[in-house]
Amino acid sequence: MEYVSPEGLRLDGRRPMEMRQIRAEIGTIMKADGSAVFEMGNTKVVAAVYGPREVQNRGQQISDKALVRCEYSMANFSTGDRMRKPKGDRRSTEISLVIRQTMEESILTHLMPRSQIDIYVQVLQADGGTRSACINAATLALADAGIPMRDLVTSCSAGYLNSTPLLDLNYVEDSAGGPDVTLGILPKLDKVTLLQMDSKLPIDIFENVMQLATEGCKAVANYIRELLLENTKELEYRRGV
Amino acid sequence: MVGLSVGEKHFIQGGVAQDLRCDGRKRLTYRPIYLETGVIPQANGSARVRMGATEVIASVKAELGRPTPLQPDKGKVSIYVDCSPTAEPAFEGRGGDELSTELSTALQCCLLGGKSGAGAGIDLSSLIVVEGKICWDLYIDGLVVSSDGNLLDALGAAIKAALSNTGIPKVNVAASASGDEQPEVDVSDEEFLQFDTSGIPVIVTLTKIGRHYVVDATSEEESQMSSAVSISVNRKGHICGLTKRGGAGLDPSIILDMVSVAKHVSEQLLEKLDSEIAAAEADEGES
Amino acid sequence: MREQKGPSLVTPGEVLGRASDVKAGRGAYVAPHNSTVYSSLTGFLRTISPPADSPDQRPIVEVTGHKAQGAVPVPGSVVIGQVTKVMARMASADIMCVGPKSVREKFTGIIWQQDVRATEIEKVDMHLSFHPGDIVRALVLSLGDARAYYLSTAKNELGVVSAESTAGATMVPISWTEMHCPVTGQIEQRKVAKVGS
Numbered sequence: 001m002e003y004v005s006p007e008g009l010r011l012d013g014r015r016p017m018e019m020r021q022i023r024a025e026i027g028t029i030m031k032a033d034g035s036a037v038f039e040m041g042n043t044k045v046v047a048a049v050y051g052p053r054e055v056q057n058r059g060q061q062i063s064d065k066a067l068v069r070c071e072y073s074m075a076n077f078s079t080g081d082r083m084r085k086p087k088g089d090r091r092s093t094e095i096s097l098v099i100r101q102t103m104e105e106s107i108l109t110h111l112m113p114r115s116q117i118d119i120y121v122q123v124l125q126a127d128g129g130t131r132s133a134c135i136n137a138a139t140l141a142l143a144d145a146g147i148p149m150r151d152l153v154t155s156c157s158a159g160y161l162n163s164t165p166l167l168d169l170n171y172v173e174d175s176a177g178g179p180d181v182t183l184g185i186l187p188k189l190d191k192v193t194l195l196q197m198d199s200k201l202p203i204d205i206f207e208n209v210m211q212l213a214t215e216g217c218k219a220v221a222n223y224i225r226e227l228l229l230e231n232t233k234e235l236e237y238r239r240g241v
Numbered sequence: 242m243v244g245l246s247v248g249e250k251h252f253i254q255g256g257v258a259q260d261l262r263c264d265g266r267k268r269l270t271y272r273p274i275y276l277e278t279g280v281i282p283q284a285n286g287s288a289r290v291r292m293g294a295t296e297v298i299a300s301v302k303a304e305l306g307r308p309t310p311l312q313p314d315k316g317k318v319s320i321y322v323d324c325s326p327t328a329e330p331a332f333e334g335r336g337g338d339e340l341s342t343e344l345s346t347a348l349q350c351c352l353l354g355g356k357s358g359a360g361a362g363i364d365l366s367s368l369i370v371v372e373g374k375i376c377w378d379l380y381i382d383g384l385v386v387s388s389d390g391n392l393l394d395a396l397g398a399a400i401k402a403a404l405s406n407t408g409i410p411k412v413n414v415a416a417s418a419s420g421d422e423q424p425e426v427d428v429s430d431e432e433f434l435q436f437d438t439s440g441i442p443v444i445v446t447l448t449k450i451g452r453h454y455v456v457d458a459t460s461e462e463e464s465q466m467s468s469a470v471s472i473s474v475n476r477k478g479h480i481c482g483l484t485k486r487g488g489a490g491l492d493p494s495i496i497l498d499m500v501s502v503a504k505h506v507s508e509q510l511l512e513k514l515d516s517e518i519a520a521a522e523a524d525e526g527e528s
Numbered sequence: 529m530r531e532q533k534g535p536s537l538v539t540p541g542e543v544l545g546r547a548s549d550v551k552a553g554r555g556a557y558v559a560p561h562n563s564t565v566y567s568s569l570t571g572f573l574r575t576i577s578p579p580a581d582s583p584d585q586r587p588i589v590e591v592t593g594h595k596a597q598g599a600v601p602v603p604g605s606v607v608i609g610q611v612t613k614v615m616a617r618m619a620s621a622d623i624m625c626v627g628p629k630s631v632r633e634k635f636t637g638i639i640w641q642q643d644v645r646a647t648e649i650e651k652v653d654m655h656l657s658f659h660p661g662d663i664v665r666a667l668v669l670s671l672g673d674a675r676a677y678y679l680s681t682a683k684n685e686l687g688v689v690s691a692e693s694t695a696g697a698t699m700v701p702i703s704w705t706e707m708h709c710p711v712t713g714q715i716e717q718r719k720v721a722k723v724g725s
Contacts, residue, residue: 029327029387030294033595042282046386048327053633061674071326071333076382077284077300088334108557108568114674120326120333122386124298125281143540146595148555148568151541188541188566189559225539228570232537235594236572246624 003161003173011172012041019156019168019216020129022223024136026144026231034145038137041170042127047137049145051117066112070100072134074123095131102155102184102194103138108148117147128170129157131182135194136220143228151186152224153193156216158183158209160201165209167216181206183213187221245464253465257450263461264293269506271457274398276517278406279525286407286436288521290399292457294389299381299399301407305428306378308369316368316376320348321383322396328388340392343486344383347393351444351473351482352400363404364440370412377409390460393471393484397444398510402518404441406525408433442475442482443511445503449491454499456506470499474507538567544589550575551584555591569593599626601635601668601677608689609637609679611662617641619658620676621666636676639666643680644719656705657719663690665721687721 004010014020020041029035032048039045055061072095076082103119119141121134132155139153159169161178174180179201184194201209245253253263260268272293281287284300308315322344324337331337352363368377381403383396410428448458448469455462463469468487475481480500485491538544544556547563553576555569567573571593578585601607601623609621623635642649644657658664665686666679681687684704693699693709693716700708701720708715 029296031329031387031389032327035327046325046327050330054635058674063674073325075298075300075325075384076321076323076380077281077287077302077384080283082302082304082380082382118326118330118333120330122325122327122384124384125283143570144595146569146593148557149540150557150559150566150568152539186541188543228539229537232570232572232594239594 001176003176004164004166008164010166012170016164016166017212017215019219020170022220024140024224024227026140026227032141032145034141034143034147036137036140036144038133038140040129040133040136040168042125043123043129043133043170044125045121045123045130045133045137047119047121047134047141049117049119049138049141049147051145052112052115052147053118055114055116060116061114064113065109066107066114067116068100068104068107068109068119069116070096070103070119070121070138072096072099072121072123074126074130078123078126095134098131098194098196099134099138102135102153103142105193106139106149106151106153106186107142108150111148117142126171128172128174129168131155131196132157132184135184136224140224140227143224144231151189151191152221153184154187154217154220154224155182155184155194156213156220157181158213158216160205160209165205165212167212179209181209181213183210183217185214185217187218245461249461250465253462254451257453257455257462260453262455264459266457268453268455269502271510271513274513274517276398276402276514276521277524278402278518278521284403285409286403286405288399288402288406288518290395290402292391292395292398293459294387295391295395296385296387297392297395297399298384298386299396299403300384301400301403302380302382303377303407303409304380305370305375305412308373308376312365313373314369315365316378318353318363318365318368318379318381320352320381320400321345322348322385323383324385324388328385344385344392344396347471347484348383348396348400348444350484351397351442351471364437367437368409371414375412375414379407388460390458390463391446394444394446394457394510397442397473398514401438401441401443401514402521404436405438405518406522407436409436410434440475442473442479443507443514444471444473444482445507445510446471447499447503449487449489449495449499454502470496470503472500472503472507474504474511476511478504478508480504536573537571538573538591539570540566540568542567544573544591549586551578551586551588553588553590555593556589565589567591599629599631601626601637603668603670605668606665606686607637607668607679608663608665611658611660611664614654614658614660616654619654621664621679623677623679637666637668637679638672638676639664639679639681643669643678643682646682649682656717658688659691659716659718661692662688662718665689681719681721684722687719689721689723691716691718 023039025037029048034049037046135155159180179199181197275291277289280289281300285303286301289298324332326333447454448466467489471484473482544565547558552558552565569591571591574590576588607623608625609623611621613620619639621637623637644652666681669678672678695712697711
């Protein structure tokens with residue numbers, strides 16, 4: 001199957017180095033301390049952050065740091081075939097762990113000892129790149145909740161099909177069986193916090209693909225920063241500053 | 242959550258007695274309702290409803306299946322509600338299961354009618370393709386994204402909107418099928434039939450606080466309720482289903498009174514929902 | 529301390545200066561590996577000049593976010609709580625307010641027998657000092673153990689502020705050990721706080 005046409009267009013009309021349309025919104029769930037909706041093309045994810053609050057399970061309390069917990073769930077209608085079991089399956093558990101470890105690196109947990117921060121991510125529509133969309137949504141929700149972080153964590157995926165590095169794979173491209181690199185970085189500090197890949201790639205091509213993913217992450221970071229600044233300006237304007 | 246203090250509880254109860262609630266509404270006024278259809282493009286129909294801080298999403302997926310032998314001329318509908326932990330940290334893991342089951346059962350009771358399929362709000366016989374062999378199975382999924390009381394009404398409204406947004410693909414049946422053979426079907430990708438939703442009821446929940454009932458309670462008000470009755474009423478004013486929640490006993494005359502109040506309120510709600518759905522579909526058609 | 533309001537907005541991870549030039553205040557942190565001060569919140573950046581007499585003359589950079597964080601009890605702060613349990617040697621209370629602000633989520637505090645009052649601390653009878661349901665004003669002594677903050681009512685203005693009698697009426701304080709019920713006329717014993725000037 002041809003994923004990149006001879007003219008250089010992908011199945012959905014994008015160029016190889018082009019990301020899908022990003023759209024995000026902050027503060028959609030009023031009850032949560034912080035919340036955000038993040039869309040990358042057709043992938044739509046909502047994240048809510050509750051915390052810092054008192055630890056519910058005394059046995060898990062850490063005396064000098066905050067406890068970060070995360071749960072990832074997919075809605076029944078999020079994939080093409082209706083899913084029977086929205087949570088608790090192995091993939092959800094693995095992704096919950098991945099998101100938790102990635103966000104924990106960036107949160108300044110030592111500032112909130114003996115407390116707990118809960119990150120809940122719900123996938124409304126899945127069309128490839130759900131892991132990245134979840135991390136981006138979680139970053140926005142944490143920033144909205146005012147939780148101190150080292151830096152924003154942004155994530156993007158990239159792959160290699162028909163001898164071309166492709167940025168931001170959708171579901172069809174993802175299931176093509178080629179390599180799929182998911183990258184999460186701290187953009188201003190220039191550090192990598194998440195790197196996952198399946199299938200195999202020669203090392204020099206891997207470097208290209210990772211470089212492409214890094215640029216995608218930086219583009220997402222710029223968008224997120226713009227959104228946060230605009231949101232804060234809007235809030236200050238409403239408060240009459 | 243700190244919970245409500247004694248003073249706050251008195252304030253809510255006193256306000257309800259004087260027809261003035263914490264957010265300024267009257268007892269029988271709904272919060273502003275925002276409705277959007279077509280939010281899940283992969284589904285056959287979908288809608289998102291926001292009432293105050295309560296937000297729910299409903300989606301309808303249609304798949305071909307066999308009708309049950311007991312009712313060969315009717316399609317099948319199943320309703321399932323999931324409570325997302327984004328709405329409430331307590332819904333994490335299996336914490337939301339109890340509430341999900343309660344909501345699913347209440348919705349099934351209100352919308353689907355009895356075991357024989359009679360009296361269903363949704364017309365099941367329109368879902369049949371080949372009698373006895375092929376019918377449409379509708380899977381209606383609700384997701385509670387944010388919860389601030391009155392989940393049942395919001396889910397009922399979302400399901401109604403999602404069903405009016407649903408397009409069932411047109412099916413061409415190969416003529417030569419006989420006996421027990423499964424006929425061949427050709428599911429069209431282009432042509433869609435709009436579902437007939439004029440008979441679908443809307444759910445009105447009346448929450449009893451003190452001696453009065455309020456409509457569209459917030460979660461603060463729900464924590465003060467003695468009991469709640471959810472009544473589903475359709476356009477003709479017929480009662481399609483009734484559920485009572487809460488432990489306090491109610492005098493039968495009060496229940497009859499609540500039913501008549503619900504009928505009255507449902508007329509306004511139906512009108513509002515119909516106009517919102519029409520506006521949402523028009524928006525979706527333009528975009 | 530003079531304040532210079534810089535109207536610039538920052539997001540987490542933005543560079544605010546070198547650690548040798550500026551000091552990190554609230555909403556900012558120092559990255560150890562390259563000694564740079566970064567922002568940790570989204571909000572307005574403010575630079576505050578240090579007081580003239582402090583040895584460290586670097587200006588302090590602060591980022592103020594828009595979300596108000598719930599109040600948290602700090603040692604030395606005065607809190608208002610409601611007594612939940614009274615036992616032979618201690619009483620536990622739910623902390624509801626810290627200073628003038630109410631908390632987002634309640635904290636648990638313990639008042640030990642020796643912290644109830646300042647005099648004759650071994651002879652204190654807990655049941656004659658507090659009853660469950662009383663509203664008390666207390667001082668936070670320390671963060672306590674994993675389960676609760678340690679509180680003290682050993683001052684004149686600390687102790688029971690409001691209480692209900694067994695008949696259900698709000699009682700009136702008569703002395704620092706007694707409260708009077710207006711409905712039944714009974715006198716009940718409490719460690720009463722001195723309210724007023």
